[in-house]
Amino acid sequence: MIFPAGNKGRSFIFLTLLLVVPLVRLHAQGKNPAEDRIDKLMEKVISENRFVDELAENDLRNLPVGIKKTISGTTVIIAIDSATAVHEGVLINACTQLTFPGSEKRISFDLKGAILTPGGISSAGPMRLQMVSEFRIPISDQLSLILPRNGSNYVEWDCYGFRSVNLSGYFEFSSDIFVPEDPGNNNRVTASFEINTSDLQNILVSTSISPFKIQGLGDIVFRVKDAVLDMSDLVNCEGFVMPAEYVNTFPDYPELWRGFFLKDVSVLLPLEMGTPGKRPEIAAHNLLIDDSGLSGQFQASNILDLKDGNASGWPFSISSIMIGLVKNKIRAGQLFGKIDRKSTRLNSSHSSVS
Numbered sequence: 001m002i003f004p005a006g007n008k009g010r011s012f013i014f015l016t017l018l019l020v021v022p023l024v025r026l027h028a029q030g031k032n033p034a035e036d037r038i039d040k041l042m043e044k045v046i047s048e049n050r051f052v053d054e055l056a057e058n059d060l061r062n063l064p065v066g067i068k069k070t071i072s073g074t075t076v077i078i079a080i081d082s083a084t085a086v087h088e089g090v091l092i093n094a095c096t097q098l099t100f101p102g103s104e105k106r107i108s109f110d111l112k113g114a115i116l117t118p119g120g121i122s123s124a125g126p127m128r129l130q131m132v133s134e135f136r137i138p139i140s141d142q143l144s145l146i147l148p149r150n151g152s153n154y155v156e157w158d159c160y161g162f163r164s165v166n167l168s169g170y171f172e173f174s175s176d177i178f179v180p181e182d183p184g185n186n187n188r189v190t191a192s193f194e195i196n197t198s199d200l201q202n203i204l205v206s207t208s209i210s211p212f213k214i215q216g217l218g219d220i221v222f223r224v225k226d227a228v229l230d231m232s233d234l235v236n237c238e239g240f241v242m243p244a245e246y247v248n249t250f251p252d253y254p255e256l257w258r259g260f261f262l263k264d265v266s267v268l269l270p271l272e273m274g275t276p277g278k279r280p281e282i283a284a285h286n287l288l289i290d291d292s293g294l295s296g297q298f299q300a301s302n303i304l305d306l307k308d309g310n311a312s313g314w315p316f317s318i319s320s321i322m323i324g325l326v327k328n329k330i331r332a333g334q335l336f337g338k339i340d341r342k343s344t345r346l347n348s349s350h351s352s353v354s
Contacts, residue, residue: 032132032133034108034110034132034133035108035132035133038079038095038097038108038110038132039097039106039108041064041079041081041095042066042077042079042095042097044064045064045065045066045077045079046066046077050062050064050065050066051065051066051067051068051077052065052066052067053067053068053160054067054159054160055067055080055116055159055160055161056159057090057116057118059080060080060083060090060092060116063080063081063082063083064079064080064081065079065080066078066079066080067080067157067159067160067161067162068161069160069161069162071162071198071199071200071201072199072201072202072234073201074099074199074200074201076096076098076161076162077096077097077161078094078095078096078129078155078157078161078162079094079095079096080092080093080094081093081094081095083116086115088115088117088122088124088125089115089116089117089118089122090115090116090117091113091114091115091116091125092113092114092115092116093110093111093112093113093114094110094111094114094129094157095108095109095110095111095129096108096109096110096129096155096157096162097109098155098165098200099200100137100139100145100167100200100231101200101201101203101231101233101258102139102140102231102258103137103138103139103145105135105137107131107135107147107153108131108132108133109129109130109131109132109153109154109155110129110130110132111126111127111128111129111130112126113125113126114126114127116159120158120159121157121158121159127156127157128154128155128156129154129155129156129157130149130151130153130154131147131149131153131154132149133149134146134147134148134149135147135149135153135169139171140291141174141291142173142174142176142177142178142291142293143171143172143173143174143291144171144172145169145171146169146170146171146172147167147168147169148168148169150168152166152168152194153166153167153168153169154166162198163198164196164197164198165196165197165198165200166194166195166196167193167194167195167196167197168193168194168195169192169193170190170191170192170193171190171191171193171207171229172188172189172190173188173189173190173191173212173289175187175188175189176215177214177215177293177328178212178213178214178215179212179213179214179215180210180211180212180213181210181211181212181213181221181223182211189209189210189212190209190210191207191208191209191210191227191229191260192207192208193205193206193207193208193229201232201233201234202232202233202234202235203229203230203231203232204228204229204230204231204232204235204237205228205229206226206227206228206229207227207228207229207260208224208227209224209227209260209262211223211224214293214294214328215328216328216329217325217328217330218270219270219271220267220268220269220270221267221268221279222262222265222266222267222268222284222287222294223265223266223267223268224262224264224265225263225264225265225266226262226263226264227260227261227262227263228260228261228263229260230257230258230259230260230261231258232255232258233255233256233258234255235255236254236255236257236261237261239263239286240254240261240286241286242254242257242288243288243295243296243297243326245295245326245331246288246295257288257290258290259288259289259290259291260288260289260290261286261287261288262284262286262287262288262289262296263285263286264283264284264285265283265284265285265287265298266281266282266283266284267281267282267283267284267298268280268281269281269282269303269321273303273304273318274303274304274308275304275308276310280300280303280304280318282298282299282300282303282321283298283300284296284298285298287325292327292328293327293328293329294325294327294328295325295326295327296324296325297322297323297324297325297332298322298323299320299321299322299323299334300320300321301319301320302319302320303318303319303320303321303337304316304317304318304337305317306338306340309337311339314339314340314341315339315340316337316338316339316340317337317338318335318336318337319336319337319338320334320335320336320337321333321334321335321336322334322335
């Protein structure tokens with residue numbers, strides 16, 4: 001680009017900066033114009049107390065207006081900012097914002113062209129408020145939430161306000177701690193989920209977590225069979241067990257714990273501990289993943305027969321093993337087995353790693 005010379009050139013550059021810099025800042029903050037518009041609309045409705053309990057045609061004479069509903073201490077506002085009379089009724093635009101537990105960033109939804117009739121919101125027009133852009137936000141240092149804009153994230157409502165929200169997406173775990181078993185095209189461990197709820201403070205939903213390893217734990221692989229995402233402050237999921245190390249953190253209100261409760265997990269031990277070409281696999285239960293990492297204990301018996309183990313030519317067996325993890329680190333462990341040094345049998349029992 002060639003700028004004019006002299007004072008006119010400086011003025012042109014200054015004007016260009018005035019126009020471009022705010023746009024750059026807006027882009028850097030991850031907002032698009034639709035989100036910015038909804039932010040301002042919500043602020044106006046709240047600051048001027050423009051609320052109704054039920055949306056009726058008379059309420060559309062002085063816009064914007066908001067329908068307010070409070071669930072479990074959380075207030076959700078459906079805002080209406082435009083209305084046009086049509087043959088079928090009144091054509092309206094609506095929007096709302098929700099906050100996911102653990103995040104302060106608001107998720108914006110909007111809807112254009114809903115039809116309001118004396119009987120309510122007509123099914124002849126669109127009825128769901130769709131998420132306006134992909135939502136990506138850190139929940140903690142180890143976890144980020146991604147909600148794609150693919151039509152599966154939306155809010156359902158009626159003339160009385162918010163009814164429910166459908167959220168479908170996945171969490172990404174920090175690659176500094178969680179490593180995929182098979183990186184392939186994705187070097188992140190993920191946990192996918194979908195939920196339809198009327199109470200964002202009471203989220204309990206099954207989730208699918210991709211197989212992973214933990215940095216610093218060697219070649220141990222965790223394959224999760226049954227897991228629940230717990231973002232509820234009211235209850236824990238069925239069968240929830242809190243590790244002893246957590247009792248002091250949540251002495252009176254264990255339901256305030258948030259994270260992933262891994263009910264059933266297959267733990268694959270290193271190849272060196274199994275028969276040639278086959279990892280020993282043991283079942284683990286009631287592990288936790290939260291802001292502090294992976295915690296829990298797992299154990300198994302009859303891991304390796306004496307005839308199958310080979311330690312530099314010496315037959316060996318593993319009769320039992322126990323590993324206790326606290327926040328991604330081994331805090332306790334036991335290993336029992338035998339080493340057969342030709343005619344001499346050495347009974348080795350190794351325990352306690354702390």
